[in-house]
Amino acid sequence: MNDVKSVKSDFGMDSGVKSLGDVWFDFKENLKAGELGSLPAILSILTLVAIFGAVNPDSFLSRLNLANFLEQSSSVIVIAMAVTFVLLLGEIDLGAGFVAGVGAAVLATRLADGWSLPTAILISTLAALALGLFTGFMVAKVGIPSFVVTLANFLSFQGILLLLVRDGGSVRINNDPIKDLVGGTLSVSQSWLFAAIVVLGYAYVLLRQHRTSEIKLAVPVIALRLLMVAAFTLAATAVLSTDRSLPRATAEIKGVPLVVPVVLVILVLMTILLSRTKYGLYLYAVGDNAEAARRAGVNVVWIRLSAFMATALLAAVGGAFLASRVNSVDANTGANDTLLLAVGAAVIGGTSLFGGKGRMSNAVLGGLVLALIPNGLSLVGERTVFGTEIDFGSSGIKFIFAGLALLAAASVDALSRRQST
Amino acid sequence: MEPILKLTDVSKSFGPVKVLTDVSMEVFPGTVTSLIGDNGAGKSTLVKCIAGIHRIDSGEVEFEGSKVDISSPKDASDLGIEVVYQDLALCENLDVVQNLFLGREKTVHGLLDDLTMERSARETLKTLSVRTIKSVRQKVHSLSGGQRQTVAIAKAVLWNSKVVILDEPTAALGVAQTEQVLGLVRRLAEEGLAVILISHNMNDVLAVSDHVCAMYLGTIAASVRASDSDRESLVQLITSGAANLEKDDSL
Numbered sequence A: 001m002n003d004v005k006s007v008k009s010d011f012g013m014d015s016g017v018k019s020l021g022d023v024w025f026d027f028k029e030n031l032k033a034g035e036l037g038s039l040p041a042i043l044s045i046l047t048l049v050a051i052f053g054a055v056n057p058d059s060f061l062s063r064l065n066l067a068n069f070l071e072q073s074s075s076v077i078v079i080a081m082a083v084t085f086v087l088l089l090g091e092i093d094l095g096a097g098f099v100a101g102v103g104a105a106v107l108a109t110r111l112a113d114g115w116s117l118p119t120a121i122l123i124s125t126l127a128a129l130a131l132g133l134f135t136g137f138m139v140a141k142v143g144i145p146s147f148v149v150t151l152a153n154f155l156s157f158q159g160i161l162l163l164l165v166r167d168g169g170s171v172r173i174n175n176d177p178i179k180d181l182v183g184g185t186l187s188v189s190q191s192w193l194f195a196a197i198v199v200l201g202y203a204y205v206l207l208r209q210h211r212t213s214e215i216k217l218a219v220p221v222i223a224l225r226l227l228m229v230a231a232f233t234l235a236a237t238a239v240l241s242t243d244r245s246l247p248r249a250t251a252e253i254k255g256v257p258l259v260v261p262v263v264l265v266i267l268v269l270m271t272i273l274l275s276r277t278k279y280g281l282y283l284y285a286v287g288d289n290a291e292a293a294r295r296a297g298v299n300v301v302w303i304r305l306s307a308f309m310a311t312a313l314l315a316a317v318g319g320a321f322l323a324s325r326v327n328s329v330d331a332n333t334g335a336n337d338t339l340l341l342a343v344g345a346a347v348i349g350g351t352s353l354f355g356g357k358g359r360m361s362n363a364v365l366g367g368l369v370l371a372l373i374p375n376g377l378s379l380v381g382e383r384t385v386f387g388t389e390i391d392f393g394s395s396g397i398k399f400i401f402a403g404l405a406l407l408a409a410a411s412v413d414a415l416s417r418r419q420s421t
Numbered sequence B: 001m002e003p004i005l006k007l008t009d010v011s012k013s014f015g016p017v018k019v020l021t022d023v024s025m026e027v028f029p030g031t032v033t034s035l036i037g038d039n040g041a042g043k044s045t046l047v048k049c050i051a052g053i054h055r056i057d058s059g060e061v062e063f064e065g066s067k068v069d070i071s072s073p074k075d076a077s078d079l080g081i082e083v084v085y086q087d088l089a090l091c092e093n094l095d096v097v098q099n100l101f102l103g104r105e106k107t108v109h110g111l112l113d114d115l116t117m118e119r120s121a122r123e124t125l126k127t128l129s130v131r132t133i134k135s136v137r138q139k140v141h142s143l144s145g146g147q148r149q150t151v152a153i154a155k156a157v158l159w160n161s162k163v164v165i166l167d168e169p170t171a172a173l174g175v176a177q178t179e180q181v182l183g184l185v186r187r188l189a190e191e192g193l194a195v196i197l198i199s200h201n202m203n204d205v206l207a208v209s210d211h212v213c214a215m216y217l218g219t220i221a222a223s224v225r226a227s228d229s230d231r232e233s234l235v236q237l238i239t240s241g242a243a244n245l246e247k248d249d250s251l
């Protein structure tokens, strides 16, 4: 066939330069197609900050609260990233909260027994992986729906946690690195170094994209993106690098909270895993059409099984965050609303409960939204609305608002799914 | 010419139900062989035997002149036999490139080599003269039925396959898209592949095939040259298993 070469192909959109206008056009097309991505989460963050900032500018917009808020959100974000693995398959892990609790309890009890930090971390990791292996085996090999398996786990893993902390007891953590994970800060110079790494790293990603893609972004688009990220990073670093301690405090608090670089590193690693490796691709493939993936030679059972292990492993990391925040582990670590908030965060960020759609960054955005709600409401405090006294800081109000946010996100998920099929 | 695939007296039963009885058939490179027959005649079962999904009870399968035992889909694809099933095996949340390479991705240092795969996907689609896809980075859920079928077929031929089996590839398509897919089927044969096409549409069958095998109640009722037959005789073969036609002596 000599004429093959001469056939003009129509991959018109596969090369050339995308201007600012083209990018805007693509964005609008995606919205029309119901692909909202993380837009609802970003809009929610902006709206919430605007509302809480207007209602209570002094405390909500304070530097102390900014740092506090980042630390509050960190554990939900990490556990939300954990459940993203199984959500991508259209599965659920209701026991992930207690895997976090068990992981934290193993870590804390080993440290309390005088084990070194690396061995304690290793054992805690292995414990989490074992729980994940068990769950994955029941779902992928035995074939029990994940909802049922992990509902059972919700009880039995809670039992393991109770045994580890000896019922009503609590295990204190005296290990400095673990204590500092949530609560520690980078020094001011480290903070600026970190900011520089973020900006340069982002510039590298943009450059790499430019080099390895046949659709080139126009220079103004690249410049604008880099400029926005740089401005945001530098401004946040500047704010966090000034003293934020309360007026009569004895010690200064300044520098970027340690959770920020730690969460960012986890985010980058997990994003590479999902979007740049075969394993990540197979998660998406199995989540959308397991039969197609199987016919293409993907080991579907292994993908399912390992996703539950990945969820458990990362949940245990989240458990360390939970423990570090209060410097102890007890029967409530990973209990209560932990799991619901994590799943909620992923979904609010734009990850689908139906599988096949989602990103790690969604967990971060959704986690920020869900941390903003209680944080802001606490600071709103008691107000009179239409003649009735309402305590916005009460748990009841916080739960109701968080629930409504999750419902709204799930509706967006369901609606965009309907639109695209 | 030597047949690339040759079945001799292949039989297959599911329990007491005899679905295939002494089926013999030859398939040649560079030709399109259509498999026709009424619902339940055994076409899909025959294809599944060739593809390694069902094991045959008796009979022989020869591939490129030597006897082979195809006992799994992997055996089939190792030989170069690919099947495009009626229900498309595509992931709609992935783009065209990701679907084409699913299960056989190219990597560098453990990371996906997107650029290389993208280029080679475009190359393959170009050789098949697939021209209606705007971008190989388009998600499959945004493609039309015909475009999806095209991607599914391209996926089957991307791997130096020698025999491609298409189970009713045009069943759900409109006129223009059917035209497109049939054009693609023809080009596969021109590229030297042996194509087996299952179809219920006699116009399609007559338009693209070189040979037609008509199945009737689990047997091959007749093998005829497409140029020697017409709509009526094919319909007669399907419904009664016999027709006044010159048998294809080349088979």
Ligand SMILES: Nc1ncnc2c1ncn2[C@@H]1O[C@H](COP(=O)(O)OP(=O)(O)OP(=O)(O)O)[C@@H](O)[C@H]1O
Pocket (backbone or CB within 6 Å): B014, B017, B019, B037, B038, B039, B040, B041, B042, B043, B044, B045, B046
């Ligand atoms: N796994 C199975 N177990 C038992 N019987 C089967 C099985 N698969 C197919 N059959 C039977 O074998 C016969 C042939 O089925 P087959 O699917 O091969 O027909 P077909 O020619 O492809 O029909 P159609 O045109 O409707 O697709 C049918 O009677 C069917 O009920």
Ligand SMILES: [Mg+2]
Pocket (backbone or CB within 6 Å): B043, B044, B045
């Ligand atoms: Mg059939």
